[in-house]
Amino acid sequence: MFKTNQIMKLIPFLFVLPIALFTVTSCSNDDDNTPEPVNEEEVITTLTATMVAEGSTVTLRTQDLDGDGPNAPVVTVSGNFQANTTYVGGIVVLNETEDPAENITSEVLEEAIEHQFFHLVGTGLDATTTYGDFDDNGDPLGVTFTLETGAASTGTLTIVLRHEPKKPNDGTLADAGGETDIRADFNITIE
Amino acid sequence: MRFILLLTLLCSGFWAMAQSCDFTLNGTVIDLHDGTPLSGATVIVAGTEEAVLTDFDGSFTLGGLCDETYSLQISHPECSTRGFSVRVNENTTRTFRLEHHLESLDEVMITAQGYRTKVETLAENTIDLETIERQSNASLGDVLNTLSGVSTFSTGNAVVKPVINGLHSSRVTIINNGVRMEDQEWGAEHAPNIDVNTANSISVLKGASALQYSGDAIGGIVIAEPRAVPLSDSLFGKTIASFSSNGRGGSLTSQLTKSSGDGWFTTLQGSLKRYGDFEAPGYVLSNTGLSERAISLRVGLNKISYGFEGYYSFFSNTIGILRASHLGGAGDQVAAIESDEPLVIEPFTYEIDRPKQEVTHHTARFSGFKQIEGFGKIDAQYNFQYNQRFEFDIRRGDDADKPSVDLQLTTHRADVNMLWNERENTSVKAGITGMWQNNFADPDTGVRRLIPDYDEYNLGVYAIGEYEVSPQWTLELGGRFDYTFMDVDKFYRTSFWEARGYDEEFPELVVGEFGNQILTNPQLTFNNLSATAGTAYRFGNGLSILANYSFASRAPNPSELFSEGLHHSASRIELGDLRFTSEQAQKITLTLQRTSVGITFAVNPYVNFIEDFILIEPTGIRQTIRGNFQVWEYRQTAARLVGLDVDAQTGLTDWLDYQFQFSIVKGNDVDRERPLINMPPPRLRNGVSGSFLKEGQLRLGLQSEYVFRQNEFPNNNFEVFLPEQENDVLVDISTPPDAYHLIHFNGSYAFSIGSNSTAQVGLDVMNVFNTEYRDYLNRLRFYADDQGRNILLSLKINY
Numbered sequence: 010m011f012k013t014n015q016i017m018k019l020i021p022f023l024f025v026l027p028i029a030l031f032t033v034t035s036c037s038n039d040d041d042n043t044p045e046p047v048n049e050e051e052v053i054t055t056l057t058a059t060m061v062a063e064g065s066t067v068t069l070r071t072q073d074l075d076g077d078g079p080n081a082p083v084v085t086v087s088g089n090f091q092a093n094t095t096y097v098g099g100i101v102v103l104n105e106t107e108d109p110a111e112n113i114t115s116e117v118l119e120e121a122i123e124h125q126f127f128h129l130v131g132t133g134l135d136a137t138t139t140y141g142d143f144d145d146n147g148d149p150l151g152v153t154f155t156l157e158t159g160a161a162s163t164g165t166l167t168i169v170l171r172h173e174p175k176k177p178n179d180g181t182l183a184d185a186g187g188e189t190d191i192r193a194d195f196n197i198t199i200e
Numbered sequence: 201m202r203f204i205l206l207l208t209l210l211c212s213g214f215w216a217m218a219q220s221c222d223f224t225l226n227g228t229v230i231d232l233h234d235g236t237p238l239s240g241a242t243v244i245v246a247g248t249e250e251a252v253l254t255d256f257d258g259s260f261t262l263g264g265l266c267d268e269t270y271s272l273q274i275s276h277p278e279c280s281t282r283g284f285s286v287r288v289n290e291n292t293t294r295t296f297r298l299e300h301h302l303e304s305l306d307e308v309m310i311t312a313q314g315y316r317t318k319v320e321t322l323a324e325n326t327i328d329l330e331t332i333e334r335q336s337n338a339s340l341g342d343v344l345n346t347l348s349g350v351s352t353f354s355t356g357n358a359v360v361k362p363v364i365n366g367l368h369s370s371r372v373t374i375i376n377n378g379v380r381m382e383d384q385e386w387g388a389e390h391a392p393n394i395d396v397n398t399a400n401s402i403s404v405l406k407g408a409s410a411l412q413y414s415g416d417a418i419g420g421i422v423i424a425e426p427r428a429v430p431l432s433d434s435l436f437g438k439t440i441a442s443f444s445s446n447g448r449g450g451s452l453t454s455q456l457t458k459s460s461g462d463g464w465f466t467t468l469q470g471s472l473k474r475y476g477d478f479e480a481p482g483y484v485l486s487n488t489g490l491s492e493r494a495i496s497l498r499v500g501l502n503k504i505s506y507g508f509e510g511y512y513s514f515f516s517n518t519i520g521i522l523r524a525s526h527l528g529g530a531g532d533q534v535a536a537i538e539s540d541e542p543l544v545i546e547p548f549t550y551e552i553d554r555p556k557q558e559v560t561h562h563t564a565r566f567s568g569f570k571q572i573e574g575f576g577k578i579d580a581q582y583n584f585q586y587n588q589r590f591e592f593d594i595r596r597g598d599d600a601d602k603p604s605v606d607l608q609l610t611t612h613r614a615d616v617n618m619l620w621n622e623r624e625n626t627s628v629k630a631g632i633t634g635m636w637q638n639n640f641a642d643p644d645t646g647v648r649r650l651i652p653d654y655d656e657y658n659l660g661v662y663a664i665g666e667y668e669v670s671p672q673w674t675l676e677l678g679g680r681f682d683y684t685f686m687d688v689d690k691f692y693r694t695s696f697w698e699a700r701g702y703d704e705e706f707p708e709l710v711v712g713e714f715g716n717q718i719l720t721n722p723q724l725t726f727n728n729l730s731a732t733a734g735t736a737y738r739f740g741n742g743l744s745i746l747a748n749y750s751f752a753s754r755a756p757n758p759s760e761l762f763s764e765g766l767h768h769s770a771s772r773i774e775l776g777d778l779r780f781t782s783e784q785a786q787k788i789t790l791t792l793q794r795t796s797v798g799i800t801f802a803v804n805p806y807v808n809f810i811e812d813f814i815l816i817e818p819t820g821i822r823q824t825i826r827g828n829f830q831v832w833e834y835r836q837t838a839a840r841l842v843g844l845d846v847d848a849q850t851g852l853t854d855w856l857d858y859q860f861q862f863s864i865v866k867g868n869d870v871d872r873e874r875p876l877i878n879m880p881p882p883r884l885r886n887g888v889s890g891s892f893l894k895e896g897q898l899r900l901g902l903q904s905e906y907v908f909r910q911n912e913f914p915n916n917n918f919e920v921f922l923p924e925q926e927n928d929v930l931v932d933i934s935t936p937p938d939a940y941h942l943i944h945f946n947g948s949y950a951f952s953i954g955s956n957s958t959a960q961v962g963l964d965v966m967n968v969f970n971t972e973y974r975d976y977l978n979r980l981r982f983y984a985d986d987q988g989r990n991i992l993l994s995l996k997i998n999y
Contacts, residue, residue: 023580027614027634028659030582034612034636035657035685044653044689046714050599050646053825073825075695075716077766077773081823106715123597132926165926172596183535188596189528192827194921 048106052076053113053191055103058168060096060156067096069166071193074105082193089198090136096156097141100126102170102191114152117170124190126151127169127182134164135199148176163198221266225286226293229258229274236432238276238298246271246283246854271854274298285855287894319409320666321676321734322748323791323802325349325847327402329427333996334946334962336440337451337473340374340394340402344422348861349406349804349845351880355389355979357478357987358490358519359557362392363977365406365806366841366865366879367419370757371783375413375423376563377498377511382611382637383561383587384651386757388979389769392422393515393561393587395494397440397453397471400427406806406845407787408730408752411662412617412629415680415730416754418785418810426498429457429465438998442962446990447490448548449475463502470495476550477520480985481970485522486546487553492517508568516560520552524983526594527771529827530920533982534929542984555769558590558603576620576627585611593768599646604768606642607651611635625668633660639758648717648765651758652690659683664732674736676748684726684755690762691717702778726755726782742796748789756780760814760834770979772830773822780836785810801848806841813839815869817877818916818933828920830933838870841879855892859903861885866912874914881910881936881976889946897951903944910936910976937981940973942966953997962994 054076058069067090073082090096104111117124121144128138128151141153156166174187229241237258244251245262247270254260265288275281279298286294325347335343341352341360353368354360361368369388374381376394383393396402402424408417437456444450453471473492478485493516500509524542527533536543567581591605617631635658641649664678694716697703709720734748763776786809793802819833843865852858863883867876889901913936919928948962970989974981 023578023616024632026580026582027616027632029634030612030614030636031634031657031659034655043711043719044641044691045643046691046717046719047643047646047648048715049648051597056825071825075693077822077824077826077829078693078695078716079699079822080695082825120597188594189826191825192529193825 052104053102054105057101058098060098062094062096065091069195086195089200090158092161092199094158098154100152121150123173125174128154129167131165135159135162158199161200166195166197168193223265223288224291225262227260229254229296241276244273320674321736321746322407322409325404336397336453337442340392343396348847349863353977356522359389359391364420366867371419373414373417373421377426379583382585386759395471398496399424401425407750409732409750411678411680415682418752429459433460440996442994444992447475447478467498477548478987481972481988483545484548487520487523489520489552506570511565513563519557521555522980525980529829537982554592554594556592560588562586578618580616582614591769604647606645608640611637628665630663652688652762654688657685672738676734678732680730682728686724688722690720694718728753743794746791750787752785754783772832775833783812799850804845808841810839812836820918821920840868842866856890859887875912877914882908898949901946905942909939936976937974943968957999960996964992966990
């Protein structure tokens with residue numbers, strides 16, 4: 010079919026093929042099409058729980074602007090709680106990566122059946138929490154809640170928002186399942 | 201036991217001597233496919249080592265035979281060597297069928313031709329067709345696991361990666377039908393996209409010395425080769441169907457080849473697999489189902505002096521990932537480790553729900569070769585690969601149906617190779633390869649890209665020379681150079697960019713700012729040199745000694761360079777490093793082996809020194825607003841791997857064989873003076889297999905597999921604060937699981953159906969005693985036991 014000397018003449022051209030693939034592609038790709046950033050949806054950066062009682066207001070706040078980046082959330086507690094007092098709490102969650110900040114609380118209220126806040130009192134802290142609002146099925150939601158303090162003590166108040174938990178549940182995270190949208194541990198003092 | 205066997209042997213010998221030995225065996229050796237007689241075949245009688253050649257009609261005669269069963273080994277230059285056993289109690293006439301193999305393989309295997317021996321001075325472990333067919337339902341990783349020195353790194357039971365002498369992923373190059381696989385092999389949970397049923401043989405080279413394929417295979421090279429097509433008019437095929445009790449599913453594979461005497465050939469092959477949830481001894485492994493489809497077509501012309509081929513293959517699978525492995529944060533990890541059982545166990549189902557992977561891989565290849573008189577051979581190929589990978593996690597709300605990972609990897613490659621073998625004792629192969637690869641990460645996932653968009657360009661040249669000093673003594677020398685350029689568009693979190701000090705080191709890379717992210721354009725260049733030198737000496741009687749040195753360098757992969765953020769499917773934050781340089785490995789391998797009949801063995805010690813070895817291990821915990829997550833960081837270190845692989849086989853009697861395998865590797869982080877993470881524990885295999893009935897149609901085998909506990913591991917445990925318990929809890933992610941011992945049984949019975957077809961039924965039982973175990977190199981070992989007993993029924997028909 011081919012004569013050997015014809016083939017021999019073709020050989021140098023064959024070797025050019027891989028080089029051509031390499032050079033043509035690397036030169037022709039001027040890369041003007043810069044990719045678009047991915048802004049993760051349903052991101053929550055900030056949770057604020059404002060606890061109000063007669064003559065005392067305590068603000069609990071956690072803020073993490075870089076999501077899973079290296080900066081840890083900044084957790085602040087504005088002051089101490091008074092003993093034997095009933096505080097009424099309201100939670101606001103925001104996405105502050107957008108400008109103006111997006112209020113996620115309204116989304117939670119709209120999809121109340123798919124969400125639940127948990128307000129967990131750690132051992133050592135003398136306090137109890139009660140749900141202040143409920144979804145359409147009458148199951149707890151927890152955007153508003155009350156915290157009843159007992160004797161002077163210190164400990165952790167953990168606030169967790171779960172997406173698609175089992176509802177109703179026994180009030181523990183383990184039973185509720187679902188996905189954690191936000192979790193904040195506040196070290197508080199009752200005096 | 202040995203003593204009794206020996207005694208039996210001796211007795212049978214005396215008994216045989218006492219008899220009249222005057223029977224003859226008249227045999228004919230023919231081609232399995234078209235029945236043509238094979239002249240010049242060598243027939244060796246095991247034991248006496250008496251040998252005869254077949255005549256022009258393929259016939260031979262053996263005289264002076266006694267009343268007993270003889271083992272014959274028949275070989276022919278163009279066929280695979282086969283063993284037969286023949287019962288002689290009168291003058292006997294028999295026909296022996298051999299499969300046309302090697303010679304036609306050399307003619308048809310276009311690019312592989314001339315490279316039949318990939319490396320002369322490095323031992324090659326090969327899995328033959330019989331073993332592949334017996335595991336036609338298994339993954340490539342599981343099939344390779346039957347070789348010494350090869351273990352698996354897995355995510356559950358379906359995502360299985362081969363580990364060669366302790367190394368895996370980007371350090372193992374896989375060549376499938378002449379094409380270097382580009383299927384996102386960097387990820388620990390990315391299994392090779394290969395259907396084992398396309399292969400006629402799968403070879404493993406435990407080292408980087410096969411420089412014609414790649415220069416960066418620090419672990420080794422896996423080469424899967426398709427079936428040879430005979431140069432004659434024939435139509436043949438096979439179908440294998442199997443059913444597994446575990447997973448309650450099965451596999452079906454078929455292959456049909458049409459060949460003609462003028463050189464044209466067509467092979468069509470397809471496979472289907474479908475399984476539901478697999479089961480551990482105590483419970484269902486929920487959401488571990490599997491669905492796989494593959495189809496391939498080869499069409500070509502093969503004249504002896506030239507030929508060409510077109511090849512296309514499609515591979516697609518959906519793999520469920522154990523539901524209980526989906527975690528929220530480090531607290532869930534603690535709960536999962538403390539629980540003996542998976543935290544989610546549902547009833548058995550065929551449904552594959554999230555979390556799951558969906559992968560498709562297309563390969564197209566065009567190749568041709570030409571023998572050149574007075575020179576040697578030249579071949580060229582172009583191949584195209586497209587790999588689409590989706591990973592679905594459990595997501596909530598509007599995103600529930602969206603994938604978390606959506607990567608499209610496109611690769612073009614062109615190779616030209618030449619072989620110069622004019623001088624009798626010298627041959628040189630040389631070649632050049634060019635590659636362009638593009639990765640596109642679809643932003644519609646709503647999850648930050650795990651692997652950034654990039655273009656990669658590669659140009660490689662190599663030359664390998666082989667010189668036969670004497671018929672016994674071979675020397676080999678080779679070198680390769682690879683130039684790699686990567687043009688990357690990567691979004692970093694500004695906080696990470698600054699925390700790493702990149703803002704001071706690489707300010708020029710920043711292209712734009714988007715809220716709390718910045719877009720960067722790293723352009724990376726890697727110049728990698730590889731080399732090999734080796735010698736082989738053959739003493740005769742099949743005994744030889746091989747020594748091989750290889751120097752290999754590997755550019756860091758995109759995952760090692762650019763990982764930065766939460767890897768949802770692993771529930772951990774993974775961090776790469778932009779500053780990584782190429783890994784450089786120097787491996788010395790010695791092999792003492794005997795390959796002839798009788799006791800065959802291979803003893804294979806090696807040492808591998810790797811500079812700038814890239815590893816990933818847990819480094820702590822990171823607080824985020826969604827809770828605490830484990831952090832796994834890549835880092836570079838000096839590593840030293842020392843190991844030994846031993847293989848041995850011997851016939852205990854003329855119908856019973858014994859197999860032995862032992863592998864051990866010790867990996868050390870030299871910089872930190874501690875063991876490397878995820879090194880395979882020592883493994884010991886013992887097996888017996890016997891052939892029974894006429895012609896050895898019934899085969900039974902029993903294997904014992906003992907995997908030691910890995911006692912050498914780094915302590916990467918960390919503490920996490922659990923508010924529920926008001927204290928810090930130790931998360932033990934380091935301690936390896938206990939040793940385990942599994943027993944496997946296999947049996948098969950072969951018979952003829954019609955004049956041209958044969959069939960074989962098989963019954964295999966894996967993990968006969970339903971032993972509970974967990975494997976150190978299974979990433980899901982924290983959450984669930986490995987698979988329990990599996991009864992596999994199979995039917996194979998050759999036609």
